Amino acid sequence: MKRIIALGIALVVATTLTGCGAVSAVSSPDHTASDAPNVVYPDGYGPDATTEPADPEPTDPESADPEPSTPEAGSLENPFPAGYTATISQNDEDYYTVTFTLVAADGDKKIAAANQFNDRPPHGYHYVIVKATFTGLSSEAVDPGVEMFDWQVADQDGNLYQSASVVTDEESLSGSPSLYKGQKFTGVEVYTVPDSTTTLYMSALGSYLAL
Template sequence: MGIIGLVVAILGAIMSVVPGAAIIGWILLPIGFILGLVGLFMSGKPKGTAIAAVIVSIVGTILAMAFFVTVVGDAFDDAFNEDVTVSRADGEGASDAESADVGTPDAGSAIGSRENPAAIGDAVSGDQWEVVVNGFTRNATDQVMAANQFNDPPPVGSQYALVNLTATYIGEGSSLVDFIGVAFVTDSGNVIRSFDHAAVTPDPLEGELYSGASATGNVDLAIPEGAAGLLRLELGTFGGEVFVAVE
């Protein structure tokens, strides 16, 4: 019984870390563990193989759990972190290194990362959207306040800025441009999002687009006066992020 349990446990431990066959390992490991326990309680029989079966089953289960967590983590990253590519405004396409997923920590100085941001006019593309920052008006408080008489002034020490974008939907079906996230990240690391201080925006970026359609409009941000920083674009609900220099 101990020998059978040990063989089953070894097979389970091996199969549990084989992609596509892990479920078989999850079935075999508890069987090997149970057979090992049965062997331990059989009187008059050697206990060595039964003990080994129990130990291998436990170790195999730990390995199987670690493998499962790794696979789930990779799947989660693939689902929620899409690759972003940056095409220069001068017509030069990004290299493979430059088109890495700039939202990941190991992207280094890829174009579009915080260390090496894209520029105004560059085309930033994800799985669903292609976005171009056409311009950035740092002090647009007068324009925003004139857009609607009920707009509140920006917080003390801040001013309204306007980001003009052209967004082209390249995914399937249709989607709302509202899913594109726009934020200002100061050099000190503070993040100011477009919805942190809402106002009626002049010529806003809005609407639903089908594949191939484009829209151009403004997004307002209440940024600190005189603060240096970068724009951060998030391309869709689960899209990758990319940084754009505005100065």
């Protein structure tokens, strides 16, 4: 298998201060009950309260908004940078590395000049030319032309596009030799993408590399 981290309430108590600063209770035959200060108690408090006020609902720390996290490296939101060398492993052993270079974001003229029998891209599409350099890392043979079936061009929305069958004026990956440990091969691959494409990536095994 191939694979590429406390709520509080304040109560106001009315007191009368004597001239010497002591707190005393003052009564007078000239004062009636109607002269007593009008103390307003919050709901659930005071001399006439019959039930205990409800405690505030506890706050669940897990319900708070989580801190934003950085998208995983190699994802569409955080792709590996242009020129990044990807290492592909197979059966828990390093199999090969590959580095991609964008040759032409709009390669229509280059493809037309390479061979008069090359078809024009469909209406609303254009050719993209990508160069790939493979390096073998295993004692088992690596065929870049076969491995390129795993790789596709992706756009800014993650849509994937297959390679196109055209002739180029540079060596194609389809004619690559088998590579063993330490051996390298560089070739080009051509893709057809919509004219609305604004960003290009190479994608394989769920990872994205910027072009």
